[in-house]
Amino acid sequence: MTESDSILRRIIDHKNRANPYPLYAELRETPVYHDADGPYVISHYYDILSLLHDPRVSSDARNLASTANDPLAGSEQEEPAALPPGFLRLDPPEHDRLRRITNRPFGPPHSPRRVDGMRGELDEIVKDLIDGITDPDNVDLVEQVSYPFPVTVICRLLGVPREDEARFHVWADTLAASLDPAPGDDLEERNQVTQAARMELGMYLAGLIEERHKNPKDDMLSQLAAGYGQDETMTTMELLSTSALLLIAGHETTVNLITNGMLTLLRHPEYLEKLREDPGLAAPLVEELLRYEPPVQLVPQRSTLADIEVHGVTIPKGSSLWLVLAAGNRDPQRFPDPDRFDPYRKDIEHLGLGSGIHSCFGAPLARLEAQLALSELARRLENPRLLEDPPPYRQNAVLRGPRHLHVACDGIRA
Amino acid sequence: MHDSTLEQLKRSGRIVVVGASLAGLRAAETLREKGFTGTLTMIGDEPHQPYDRPPLSKQVLLGRSPAEHTALPRRRDIDAEWRLGSAATGLDMAARRVRLADGDEVPYDRLLIATGVRARPWPHPAEAELDGVFVLRTRDDGAALARRMADGPRRVLVIGAGFTGSEIASACRERRLDVTVAERGDAPLVGALGGVVGAVAAELQRENGVDLRTGVMVTGLEGDSAGRVRCAHLSDGSTIEAEIVVVSLGATRNTEWLAGSGLGAGPRGIACDAGCRAFDIRGIVTDDIYVAGDVARSPHPLFGYQFLSLEHWGNAVSQAETAAHNMLSESTERRPHIWVPAFWSTQFGVNIKSVGVPSMGTEIVISQGSRAERRFTGVYGYQGRVIGAVTFDNARWLPFYEKLIETTAPFPPTFDNVDRRPEGRQAMPADFPDPSVPTHGPTVTLSGYSPADRRMTFTPGR
Numbered sequence: 001m002t003e004s005d006s007i008l009r010r011i012i013d014h015k016n017r018a019n020p021y022p023l024y025a026e027l028r029e030t031p032v033y034h035d036a037d038g039p040y041v042i043s044h045y046y047d048i049l050s051l052l053h054d055p056r057v058s059s060d061a062r063n064l065a066s067t068a069n070d071p072l073a074g075s076e077q078e079e080p081a082a083l084p085p086g087f088l089r090l091d092p093p094e095h096d097r098l099r100r101i102t103n104r105p106f107g108p109p110h111s112p113r114r115v116d117g118m119r120g121e122l123d124e125i126v127k128d129l130i131d132g133i134t135d136p137d138n139v140d141l142v143e144q145v146s147y148p149f150p151v152t153v154i155c156r157l158l159g160v161p162r163e164d165e166a167r168f169h170v171w172a173d174t175l176a177a178s179l180d181p182a183p184g185d186d187l188e189e190r191n192q193v194t195q196a197a198r199m200e201l202g203m204y205l206a207g208l209i210e211e212r213h214k215n216p217k218d219d220m221l222s223q224l225a226a227g228y229g230q231d232e233t234m235t236t237m238e239l240l241s242t243s244a245l246l247l248i249a250g251h252e253t254t255v256n257l258i259t260n261g262m263l264t265l266l267r268h269p270e271y272l273e274k275l276r277e278d279p280g281l282a283a284p285l286v287e288e289l290l291r292y293e294p295p296v297q298l299v300p301q302r303s304t305l306a307d308i309e310v311h312g313v314t315i316p317k318g319s320s321l322w323l324v325l326a327a328g329n330r331d332p333q334r335f336p337d338p339d340r341f342d343p344y345r346k347d348i349e350h351l352g353l354g355s356g357i358h359s360c361f362g363a364p365l366a367r368l369e370a371q372l373a374l375s376e377l378a379r380r381l382e383n384p385r386l387l388e389d390p391p392p393y394r395q396n397a398v399l400r401g402p403r404h405l406h407v408a409c410d411g412i413r414a
Numbered sequence: 415m416h417d418s419t420l421e422q423l424k425r426s427g428r429i430v431v432v433g434a435s436l437a438g439l440r441a442a443e444t445l446r447e448k449g450f451t452g453t454l455t456m457i458g459d460e461p462h463q464p465y466d467r468p469p470l471s472k473q474v475l476l477g478r479s480p481a482e483h484t485a486l487p488r489r490r491d492i493d494a495e496w497r498l499g500s501a502a503t504g505l506d507m508a509a510r511r512v513r514l515a516d517g518d519e520v521p522y523d524r525l526l527i528a529t530g531v532r533a534r535p536w537p538h539p540a541e542a543e544l545d546g547v548f549v550l551r552t553r554d555d556g557a558a559l560a561r562r563m564a565d566g567p568r569r570v571l572v573i574g575a576g577f578t579g580s581e582i583a584s585a586c587r588e589r590r591l592d593v594t595v596a597e598r599g600d601a602p603l604v605g606a607l608g609g610v611v612g613a614v615a616a617e618l619q620r621e622n623g624v625d626l627r628t629g630v631m632v633t634g635l636e637g638d639s640a641g642r643v644r645c646a647h648l649s650d651g652s653t654i655e656a657e658i659v660v661v662s663l664g665a666t667r668n669t670e671w672l673a674g675s676g677l678g679a680g681p682r683g684i685a686c687d688a689g690c691r692a693f694d695i696r697g698i699v700t701d702d703i704y705v706a707g708d709v710a711r712s713p714h715p716l717f718g719y720q721f722l723s724l725e726h727w728g729n730a731v732s733q734a735e736t737a738a739h740n741m742l743s744e745s746t747e748r749r750p751h752i753w754v755p756a757f758w759s760t761q762f763g764v765n766i767k768s769v770g771v772p773s774m775g776t777e778i779v780i781s782q783g784s785r786a787e788r789r790f791t792g793v794y795g796y797q798g799r800v801i802g803a804v805t806f807d808n809a810r811w812l813p814f815y816e817k818l819i820e821t822t823a824p825f826p827p828t829f830d831n832v833d834r835r836p837e838g839r840q841a842m843p844a845d846f847p848d849p850s851v852p853t854h855g856p857t858v859t860l861s862g863y864s865p866a867d868r869r870m871t872f873t874p875g876r
């Protein structure tokens with residue numbers, strides 16, 4: 001095994017999770033990194049951006065040539081039973097149709113005020129969570145705020161009963177783990193666990209949707225189930241996989257955005273102070289966070305439908321492609337002084353939420369959640385200090401974030 | 415060699431901008447951003463602060479936002495002397511002075527001309543004067559037309575189905591007004607996008623209840639005794655009763671005020687080099703007069719160095735920024751304005767975008783999606799290369815096609831891609847009207863040699 005051969009493994013290796021950025025810098029030295037049967041790995045900003053808009057790149061797992069020999073290939077290509085893929089893993093026209101229908105109850109033009117209309121409710125949820133902090137000497141921000149917050153929100157948005165939230169967490173955790181390209185141990189076993197979780201989740205959702213058909217409420221599940229009486233409606237299976245997708249995306253990304261955000265702010269207390277003085281800083285600050293510490297570090301699920309030339313290298317048709325968003329976000333050819341966290345940066349068009357047709361569906365909600373949570377935490381935690389730096393990280397290299405974030409503070413302001 | 419006069423210009427020079435709209439404002443902001451601290455004079459014949467035009471045919475006609483709410487957002491304070499409501503009427507290049515309608519003269523060290531275009535009026539002056547006959551270019555036009563539409567007229571007639579005409583028709587339908595569109599070509603948008611895509615636009619209009627008449631010309635407008643427009647006569651012998659007539663026959667460049675000045679200005683615009691410096695009538699580039707926006711025509715290397723005039727919002731912004739940069743730069747630091755043309759329009763609920771110069775294309779391929787679904791990408795080919803692209807509700811792919819244009823990729827594209835249907839493997843004639851017959855609204859005008867000439871061929875670098 002050569003030195004360069006091991007870089008993907010090193011990126012995936014949990015012991016490098018706390019700071020993968022030097023590895024990304026190393027990766028950028030080979031703009032199109034490819035080794036043996038492995039994926040083609042893209043790490044430069046402009047290359048990633050153009051591939052995200054390239055119709056010769058597919059998100060549909062069915063287009064991937066066999067990766068049987070690829071030790072790094074994730075486990076989730078084969079999921080025969082359970083649910084069909086959500087629109088994240090589909091190409092147009094199916095992708096467009098499902099995303100369009102899903103968007104009707106969620107965003108403009110049909111529901112322009114859905115997200116902003118939740119502001120008051122979101123505010124209250126964060127406040128309650130922070131009120132619930134009893135021991136300021138040792139707060140785990142993940143457990144107490146950044147995890148329960150988005151989870152509660154997505155459950156409310158979809159219309160999942162409160163009492164069922166706990167069951168959801170288990171399924172969502174399992175499914176998020178299946179996105180990790182580094183199966184820690186037994187692939188076979190993880191596959192089975194993943195499938196079982198998808199199955200159970202599907203059945204649970206089917207029950208809820210059935211219920212909403214009979215008694216529609218003011219939630220997204222009801223609206224999706226009702227289909228707006230248009231000629232475009234989802235089949236039941238599509239509805240299930242779409243709601244599963246929303247649920248998992250709603251669980252596992254914003255959590256990391258908020259946690260990474262607090263971690264970054266605690267490491268740069270001057271900005272924590274500035275945010276406290278000026279809540280208006282929250283919006284640009286969250287954008288800089290999406291650049292500096294993106295919750296989705298890489299997109300490992302694309303494949304090429306034709307030979308594509310990138311940076312002078314021809315990537316053959318049928319290849320697996322990894323787009324390392326987090327590496328592109330710190331590409332010095334795109335951002336001056338990219339390793340510096342600077343919420344006052346003007347030119348900040350990051351890849352943190354992707355781009356092109358698969359760009360983050362929940363972006364407006366994620367942004368709002370992170371802005372609210374961070375400014376509220378900044379305002380209320382009195383003199384917060386990190387108890388452990390770096391904090392312990394979760395296994396996942398794709399959805400990267402701390403498992404716990406222990407801080408001590410002098411008190412919780414009212 | 416360092417130019418000390420440049421330093422002086424930056425510090426205490428006089429820069430005059432004629433045309434206080436999109437291009438003028440963005441140029442002024444850029445000048446200040448680049449450290450220009452001298453006097454800046456903004457001359458505009460309209461009485462309003464700079465405002466945005468695209469919302470006029472979109473939000474304003476729908477009654478979603480009043481015309482007064484279209485003011486352009488300011489990127490920064492420009493600390494200018496505003497001469498609004500006063501037209502520039504002449505230019506003395508030797509004395510470096512701009513003459514105003516009120517007789518005043520404003521001296522300059524550097525001049526930026528951004529006078530844009532105006533709507534082409536109905537050709538019969540008496541008929542054009544009838545009450546109820548409109549054009550749509552200015553904020554006042556927008557406000558007046560919107561007010562009339564709100565009164566619930568029995569029928570609106572739109573003459574000309576270019577982008578603006580089609581957007582007006584769309585707004586009428588959204589307000590549930592009966593509307594007839596009369597178009598000389600065979601389909602809406604045919605001048606800008608050709609017949610293949612025009613046919614989709616035609617279906618879109620008809621499906622949305624527009625009474626679309628193609629292949630006809632309006633030959634005359636008739637008023638009642640009170641001087642209100644009553645009906646229009648068409649070349650096919652029919653008559654259309656309408657309370658509102660919107661004349662949407664394209665635009666005329668605002669260059670008359672430069673007549674006799676010695677600047678290379680005429681009905682096709684003001685010729686300038688790729689760095690936005692105006693040519694004089696001898697074809698010699700000036701060093702103190704710059705041009706930007708709809709009124710400019712400049713050579714573009716990607717399109718055979720032909721002179722292009724673009725009526726595109728994005729072009730106005732980018733050209734203004736380039737002009738401002740170059741005004742304050744040493745010759746070696748100047749940059750070319752080689753923007754890839756890009757345009758958008760929304761009508762009948764569809765988001766239409768284009769890049770490149772579709773109207774130069776001779777062939778088209780539907781590379782993604784399908785026309786039947788009104789969701790597709792059309793790629794235009796010219797002499798074996800990709801020259802333009804258009805999307806209907808498919809805009810997120812557009813940067814890819816832009817890159818194909820920039821890299822002079824071969825046409826037709828042969829590669830596989832997502833959402834490619836069987837119909838998309840076959841190139842077909844793009845079906846543009848004969849270029850010698852002017853159309854009302856191509857938004858990109860080739861104002862250099864005719865595209866039919868083959869005086870130059872493009873040789874892509876390797």
Ligand SMILES: Cc1cc2nc3c(=O)[nH]c(=O)nc-3n(C[C@H](O)[C@H](O)[C@H](O)COP(=O)(O)OP(=O)(O)OC[C@H]3O[C@@H](n4cnc5c(N)ncnc54)[C@H](O)[C@@H]3O)c2cc1C
Pocket residue numbers: 432433434435436437438457458459460466467468469470471500501502503528529530531532550551552578668671706707708709724725726727728730756757758759760
């Ligand atoms: C209804 C409408 C919808 C549009 N929609 C789109 C769209 O969807 N997408 C798109 O890309 N583009 C669109 N456009 C085009 C876009 O608005 C123009 O490209 C843009 O306004 C050009 O800016 P400009 O500053 O060059 O010219 P203009 O905006 O035309 O400004 C020129 C200004 O100079 C003034 N002027 C003229 N002569 C003189 C003089 N002698 N002295 C002083 N002042 C003078 C004019 O009155 C005017 O205020 C639309 C235009 C209209 C009218």
